[in-house]
Amino acid sequence: MVHIFLLALCLFFSSSVPSHGSVQDFCVADYLAPEGPAGYSCKKPANVTVADFVYSLAKSGNTTNIINAAVTPAFAAQLPGVNGLGISIARLDLAPSGVIPLHTHPGGSEILVVIQGKISAGFISSSANTVYLKTLKKGDIMVFPQGLLHFQVNAGGTKAIAFVSFSSPSPGLQILDFALFANDFPSMLVEKTTFLDDAQVKKLKGVLGGTG
Ligand SMILES: *[C@@H]1O[C@H](CO)[C@@H](O)[C@H](O)[C@H]1NC(C)=O
Numbered sequence: 001m002v003h004i005f006l007l008a009l010c011l012f013f014s015s016s017v018p019s020h021g022s023v024q025d026f027c028v029a030d031y032l033a034p035e036g037p038a039g040y041s042c043k044k045p046a047n048v049t050v051a052d053f054v055y056s057l058a059k060s061g062n063t064t065n066i067i068n069a070a071v072t073p074a075f076a077a078q079l080p081g082v083n084g085l086g087i088s089i090a091r092l093d094l095a096p097s098g099v100i101p102l103h104t105h106p107g108g109s110e111i112l113v114v115i116q117g118k119i120s121a122g123f124i125s126s127s128a129n130t131v132y133l134k135t136l137k138k139g140d141i142m143v144f145p146q147g148l149l150h151f152q153v154n155a156g157g158t159k160a161i162a163f164v165s166f167s168s169p170s171p172g173l174q175i176l177d178f179a180l181f182a183n184d185f186p187s188m189l190v191e192k193t194t195f196l197d198d199a200q201v202k203k204l205k206g207v208l209g210g211t212g
């Protein structure tokens with residue numbers, strides 16, 4: 001009986017207690033190696049410095065553009081320390097008429113906190129197409145579940161700022177209008193697949209720089 005217990009104990013320790021060598025505190029992105037589905041390879045721990053974990057989102061993004069808004073990401077591609085940790089963050093700046101158009105982050109859920117101004121935000125569920133809308137003021141937060149189409153619009157008439165964090169180091173960002181009208185997606189197929197007419201598609205392609 002005692003022997004069996006000791007044997008079980010030995011097996012337990014040999015199989016389930018990791019050796020020191022296999023414990024990994026972090027996997028700071030090694031930008032010199034290619035990125036795979038699981039993220040970047042890890043830098044050698046000896047080459048990691050505190051700078052790999054620090055970034056600044058103090059500066060406003062440039063909102064002089066068609067959406068009058070800017071998204072400044074601190075994803076794994078910008079902040080190597082978040083690689084492998086399942087988190088990241090970004091800053092949103094919205095000029096008075098700014099809008100982050102309907103978009104999705106295929107890789108992660110989002111939580112937003114308004115730190116200045118007022119923002120109307122919403123998302124659309126995937127099966128019922130239910131719209132969840134709210135105008136948020138300073139200090140309010142809102143959750144956007146992974147993969148769902150959502151947007152943020154300045155609702156205050158003054159500059160608005162928010163920070164958004166993600167449950168992924170590389171959540172991705174696909175803006176619906178850019179996917180439809182800012183590339184070489186043939187107009188005929190855009191019309192077929194969206195039910196928009198030729199004039200509407202040509203106009204949007206003109207505004208957003210699409211061809212075809
Ligand atoms: C690690 O740092 C050393 C010394 O600075 C450098 O020579 C080497 O290329 C670095 N290795 C990697 C994988 O970055």
Ligand SMILES: *[C@@H]1O[C@H](CO)[C@@H](O)[C@H](O)[C@H]1NC(C)=O
Nearest residue numbers: 060061062063064065066070
């Ligand atoms: C902001 O972007 C606009 C348009 O690209 C550009 O003309 C302007 O110089 C930029 N402003 C700053 C401060 O970088």
